[in-house]
Every structure is written in C-alpha cells, then in structure tokens.
Amino acid sequence: MEQVFSFIFYIFTFLAVYVEVFFLVTYLERRKDIVVRLDDKPNRVYPSVTVIVPCWNEQTTVQGTVESLLALDYPKDKIKIMLVDDGSTDNTWNVLQQFAHTPNIEVIHKENGGKHTAMNLGIEKATTEMIGCLDADSYVTPSALKRMIPYFDEPGVMAVSPSIIVKDPKRPIEWAQKIEYQLSVYIKKMLGLMNGIHVTPGPFSIYRIEVFQQLGPYREAHKTEDMEIAYRMHEAGMRIEQCHDAQVFTKTPPTAVALYKQRKRWIYGFINNTIDYRRLIFKEKYGAFALFTIPAGVVSIFSAIYLFIFMIYTFVKFITNKFVQFQAVGVHVSTVVQPQQFSWFYVSTQAVFLITVLLYGFVFTSLMIGARMSTGKWKPSFAMVWYIAIYSIIAPLWIMRAVINTVFRRETAWR
Amino acid sequence: MNQNNTTNVEHDTGWSKYLVVFLITLGIFVTIFYVSDVLTKRKLAELNTIQNNISVDLLSAETQYSLLGELDCSQVTSTVLSDQLNDLSKKIEYLENSSGKSDELTQLEKQYSLLEIKDYLLMKEITNRCGQKSVFILYFYTTSDNCSECVKQGYVLTDLRQKYPALRVYSFDYGLNLSAVETLIKIYDIKDTELPALVSDRQVYTGFHSVADIEKLIPKLKATLPK
Numbered sequence: 001m002e003q004v005f006s007f008i009f010y011i012f013t014f015l016a017v018y019v020e021v022f023f024l025v026t027y028l029e030r031r032k033d034i035v036v037r038l039d040d041k042p043n044r045v046y047p048s049v050t051v052i053v054p055c056w057n058e059q060t061t062v063q064g065t066v067e068s069l070l071a072l073d074y075p076k077d078k079i080k081i082m083l084v085d086d087g088s089t090d091n092t093w094n095v096l097q098q099f100a101h102t103p104n105i106e107v108i109h110k111e112n113g114g115k116h117t118a119m120n121l122g123i124e125k126a127t128t129e130m131i132g133c134l135d136a137d138s139y140v141t142p143s144a145l146k147r148m149i150p151y152f153d154e155p156g157v158m159a160v161s162p163s164i165i166v167k168d169p170k171r172p173i174e175w176a177q178k179i180e181y182q183l184s185v186y187i188k189k190m191l192g193l194m195n196g197i198h199v200t201p202g203p204f205s206i207y208r209i210e211v212f213q214q215l216g217p218y219r220e221a222h223k224t225e226d227m228e229i230a231y232r233m234h235e236a237g238m239r240i241e242q243c244h245d246a247q248v249f250t251k252t253p254p255t256a257v258a259l260y261k262q263r264k265r266w267i268y269g270f271i272n273n274t275i276d277y278r279r280l281i282f283k284e285k286y287g288a289f290a291l292f293t294i295p296a297g298v299v300s301i302f303s304a305i306y307l308f309i310f311m312i313y314t315f316v317k318f319i320t321n322k323f324v325q326f327q328a329v330g331v332h333v334s335t336v337v338q339p340q341q342f343s344w345f346y347v348s349t350q351a352v353f354l355i356t357v358l359l360y361g362f363v364f365t366s367l368m369i370g371a372r373m374s375t376g377k378w379k380p381s382f383a384m385v386w387y388i389a390i391y392s393i394i395a396p397l398w399i400m401r402a403v404i405n406t407v408f409r410r411e412t413a414w415r
Numbered sequence: 416m417n418q419n420n421t422t423n424v425e426h427d428t429g430w431s432k433y434l435v436v437f438l439i440t441l442g443i444f445v446t447i448f449y450v451s452d453v454l455t456k457r458k459l460a461e462l463n464t465i466q467n468n469i470s471v472d473l474l475s476a477e478t479q480y481s482l483l484g485e486l487d488c489s490q491v492t493s494t495v496l497s498d499q500l501n502d503l504s505k506k507i508e509y510l511e512n513s514s515g516k517s518d519e520l521t522q523l524e525k526q527y528s529l530l531e532i533k534d535y536l537l538m539k540e541i542t543n544r545c546g547q548k549s550v551f552i553l554y555f556y557t558t559s560d561n562c563s564e565c566v567k568q569g570y571v572l573t574d575l576r577q578k579y580p581a582l583r584v585y586s587f588d589y590g591l592n593l594s595a596v597e598t599l600i601k602i603y604d605i606k607d608t609e610l611p612a613l614v615s616d617r618q619v620y621t622g623f624h625s626v627a628d629i630e631k632l633i634p635k636l637k638a639t640l641p642k
Contacts (some may be wrong), residue, residue, distance in 0.1 A: 018440045328570040349454035354447045
C-alpha cells in the first residue's frame with residue numbers, strides 16, 4: 001500500500017517539478033525581455049477602444065471602477081466606456097446614473113442574463129478597433145491601457161491581459177490571495193511568452209474586435225466565459241499575450257467561503273471547458289496551450305487531490321499511532337512530544353522527503369519571482385508561508401467539489 | 416485584420432525545449448535518489464560503527480567479568496552499554512520505519528539481537544554475582560503481520576524503561592530468522608500466535624500487558640527504585 005502511494009507520489013511530483021522547471025527555464029531564457037517600463041513614452045499608435053463594464057449588484061465598487069477608467073492615460077477621444085447594468089437588484093443603476101452625461105460613457109440597462117450577455121450587448125454596439133472588459137470590482141492603473149496596446153503591434157496578437165493585483169489586503173484570506181495573484185503574474189507571463197494563456201480574465205483583458213467578428217460572441221461556458229473565449233481563440237490560432245507591467249487592482253473574496261465558491265466555479269469551468277475542447281489537447285498545431293497549459297492544469301487537479309488524500313492518510317496514521325500510544329500508557333509528556341536530543345541521524349533522507357523539500361523550494365522561488373515582477377523587490381514575506389499553508393488545505397476542497405459537480409453534472413453558482 | 420493574419424501564429428515552444436526540460440527534471444530526480452541512497456548508506460555505516468563499538472565494549476565487559484574473581488564489583492559499569500544498545504535500537508527502528516526493510520538493515524538487526532543476547536547473559540551473571548538491582552525482560556514481537564498489540568506493548572516497555580532505569584528490556588523480532596533468537600524462542604516455548612510475549616525470571620507472559628499489569632507481575636521492579 002505504502003509503495004503504491006509512494007509510486008503515485010513520484011509520478012505527480014515529477015510532473016509538478018517538470019512544470020516548475022519549464023517556467024524557470026522560460027524565465028531565465030527571457031528575463032531580459034521582462035522589463036517594467038518606468039518611463040512611459042508615448043505610444044506609436046492609439047487605436048480606439050471600447051471598455052465594457054458588466055455590472056450585477058456592484059453598487060459599492062462600480063463608481064471606483066469607472067473613475068479609474070476615466071483616469072486612464074489614453075486619448076479621451078479614443079476610449080469609450082459602456083456600463084451595462086445586467087438587471088441589478090441593488091442600487092447599481094442609480095450609481096451608474098452619475099456617469100450618464102459623461103461624453104465618452106454610455107449607460108445601458110438590460111434584463112438579467114448573466115455576465116456574458118452583458119458583455120455581448122456591449123460588443124454588439126461597439127464600433128472601435130479594440131474591445132476591453134473590466135469587472136465592476138476592479139480598478140485600472142492609469143498607465144495600464146497605454147502599456148498594453150504596443151503588444152498589438154505584433155499582427156498575430158489578438159488579445160492582451162494585464163497583471164492582476166490585490167490591493168491593500170486586510171484579512172488573512174486576502175493576504176493569501178495577494179500572494180497567489182503575485183504568483184499568477186509570473187505564471188501568466190511565462191505562459192504568455194510560450195503562447196499558452198488559457199484565460200483572458202474579466203479584469204481588463206483587451207481584444208481586437210476581429211476576435212468577436214470571427215469567432216462570435218461570448219458564451220455562457222459554465223460561467224467562465226473568459227476562459228472559453230481563450231480556448232476558442234487558440235483553436236483559431238489567435239495569440240494571447242500578457243502585459244506584466246500593466247496593473248489592475250481587483251477586489252478578492254473576503255472570506256474563505258466566498259473564495260471557495262469563486263474557485264469552485266473557476267475549476268469547474270476549467271474542467272468543463274477542457275472537456276468541451278478536448279479535441280485540442282496534445283495537438284501540436286495548438287502549441288504550448290495544448291501541449292503544456294491544459295495537460296499541466298489537468299495534472300495539477302489530480303495531483304492536488306492525491307496529495308491531499310496522502311496528507312490526510314499521513315495525518316490519520318499519526319493520530320492513530322498517538323491513540324494507540326495513549327491507550328497503552330495514557331497521557332504523558334512523552335506521549336505528546338517525544339523529547340530526544342537532536343541528531344542528524346533522525347533528519348529524513350528519504351527520497352519522498354527530499355523531493356517534497358525540492359518542490360516547496362520551487363514553489364517558493366516562483367513566489368519570489370512573482371513578488372519581484374509585481375512589486376519590483378526580491379522580498380520574502382511571512383504571507384508566502386501563510387499562502388502555501390492555507391492553500392494546501394483549502395484548495396483541494398474546491399478542486400474536489402468541482403470534480404464531483406462535473407461527475408454529477410451539477411452546475412456551479414456565480415457567488 | 417483577416418483570418419490569415421491570425422492563424423499563422425508561430426508557436427514559440429519547440430519540442431526540443433520539452434525534451435530539455437524533461438532531461439533536467441530527470442536529472443534532478445536521479446540526483447535526489449542518488450543523494451538519498453548515499454545518505455542512507457552513511458546512516459547504515461554509522462550503525463555499523465556503533466555496533467562495532469558495542470562489540471568491543473561487550474568484549475571488554477566480558478573480560479572484566481572473567482577477571483571479577485580478582486576485581487571489585489564496582490569496576491563493572493553497565494549503564495553506558497545499556498544506553499548504547501538503546502540508541503542503536505532506536506536508530507534501527509527509525510531506519511526500518513522510514514526506509515523499509517533492506518538486507519543490510521536485517522543484517523544489522525541480527526547483529527543487534529546477538530549483542531542483546533550477549534549483554535543479557537553477561538548482565539545476568541554480573542547481577543547475580545554483584546547483587547545489582549536489575550530486572551530483565553525479554554520481549555518477543557513481530558512486525559510481519561500487523562500485530563497491533565505488539566505496537567502497544569512496545570510503548571508500554573518504553574514507558575517502563577523510563578520509569579525504572581534498572582529495567583533492561585531486550586526485544587527480539589520473532590521472524591528474524593536468527594538461530595540464537597530461535598533458541599530463545601524454543602527455550603521459552605513462545606508461539607507466533609501468542610505475541611507479544613514477555614519473559615522475566617523464566618516466566619512467560621503472552622498477550623498485551625499494561626504498565627500496571629507488569630508492575631503487578633514483576634513486583635521487584637518497584638524495589639529497584641531508589642528510596
């Protein structure tokens with residue numbers, strides 16, 4: 001039994017280390033290209049852009065979202081903002097009214113139909129060269145759009161995503177997410193360099209209008225329309241880039257339960273979109289997206305579940321042992337902690353232990369690179385340890401639930 | 416922009432990179448297994464050294480014993496050897512639990528069992544002759560078929576050893592396949608269906624016994640404690 005466990009452990013950790021090495025090699029190869037532009041020189045061109053803000057019950061955040069768009073360092077006559085109220089039941093519509101007379105803002109109300117329908121209404125009306133999306137709980141930094149646009153100089157680039165950052169985290173769960181988002185900055189950039197990005201997220205992804213003209217509108221796509229459109233783009237051979245130095249701040253779920261619901265939806269979306277587009281997997285013509293990103297995502301789902309079960313098994317074994325010890329001799333200090341002099345002999349030299357240490361070393365290195373790309377500093381923090389600890393426990397829960405929902409064909413809720 | 420512009424996107428990651436990364440990862444894993452093997456062998460070598468030291472110490476003690484007719488009983492020191500044997504036993508058990516049984520480890524365990532028997536015989540003689548307050552327990556267990564009572568008995572004996580420093584426990588793996596241990600098994604007529612089994616003063620106690628049970632069965636244990 002133990003040997004079977006160990007064998008599967010080696011397979012999964014080998015694949016996990018493979019993915020980490022892949023990112024690290026890509027980073028070392030291309031690190032000179034990953035610069036943060038401190039002097040924002042004028043762009044060569046300023047194509048016209050429509051930014052659609054789909055809103056559903058966003059009364060507390062949407063004002064800040066719109067104000068951040070109005071503060072963008074981009075010619076005002078080249079940018080149009082469409083605020084689409086998707087049948088909110090709170091005060092969102094009234095909040096939006098204060099922008100109704102702003103020259104480059106259009107405020108639209110529609111019956112509730114889901115985020116993709118709000119986006120599609122905006123896309124239908126758009127006449128600009130580019131179309132962007134901004135979730136109504138996110139805020140763009142002034143230079144974001146200006147920094148993203150030059151990526152479109154490359155003709156094959158059809159969409160660009162920014163770096164998403166958690167601003168001023170307060171609760172412990174928000175701190176963990178801040179570290180996670182910093183890690184995503186690194187991972188997404190590496191995937192961008194490999195042309196393997198599998199999602200163009202709601203916070204400020206910009207597309208050429210041809211994407212929708214050629215591929216059609218957003219789809220419901222298991223409530224992950226921003227993922228499905230990326231899959232469709234890869235199928236059509238369209239490139240997605242990541243602009244690491246364009247920053248967008250987003251509001252993250254403030255509680256573990258809210259985070260669980262959000263991630264369950266994301267993982268459910270990943271699993272089901274991958275099933276829908278399984279014809280792409282391992283097809284060389286779809287590049288790193290089909291050969292690396294999707295397989296790595298699938299493996300990470302299985303390995304997270306497996307490692308969680310492995311962790312539970314080890315924990316139960318430990319507790320059972322302690323219980324047997326308790327049954328035998330009752331509670332002594334030596335039952336709880338066995339005091340013994342430190343000896344190197346008792347430091348594990350098992351391959352399983354050394355590989356686990358190595359894996360955590362890789363994760364920590366990735367976190368450091370992510371922090372460097374997000375904040376400009378190589379600075380370790382306690383929050384990184386906290387992130388690893390809390391996500392090791394809670395991430396497998398939403399992953400398992402998403403798998404169960406897929407198996408039993410249960411749709412997931414938005415919030 | 417037309418469709419042609421968008422479909423001929425050059426994919427940046429060639430097969431060679433997938434292969435290179437695979438070879439790097441393989442190299443890392445091979446290195447880890449190699450390092451793990453080297454370090455485990457070092458631990459085994461350390462155990463060998465400890466065992467050699469114990470052998471020398473035992474031989475020395477035996478020689479002292481032979482000379483006892485001419486020497487004072489106070490010249491014979493037993494606690495150091497007991498600590499060394501305990502340390503060795505813990506380390507063998509740790510390696511067995513972490514790395515599993517190997518031929519080298521089984522060999523070490525056999526040598527350890529022999530040292531235990533030699534120590535047992537010697538200490539019994541010394542105790543008789545010098546009137547030391549020592550109590551001896553021979554403990555027979557098995558690891559082969561998940562003897563949960565054996566695990567519990569192990570905890571009890573560890574606890575007892577801490578409580579009574581004069582207690583000397585010699586544990587023997589029933590399935591070790593060592594003639595000296597098999598002789599002990601024969602002498603005390605221990606059956607594999609009755610494990611764990613304890614032997615003290617030629618009395619055999621089979622099945623699990625708690626701390627209180629053993630204190631009751633071997634009343635002289637309490638007498639070993641300093642007043």
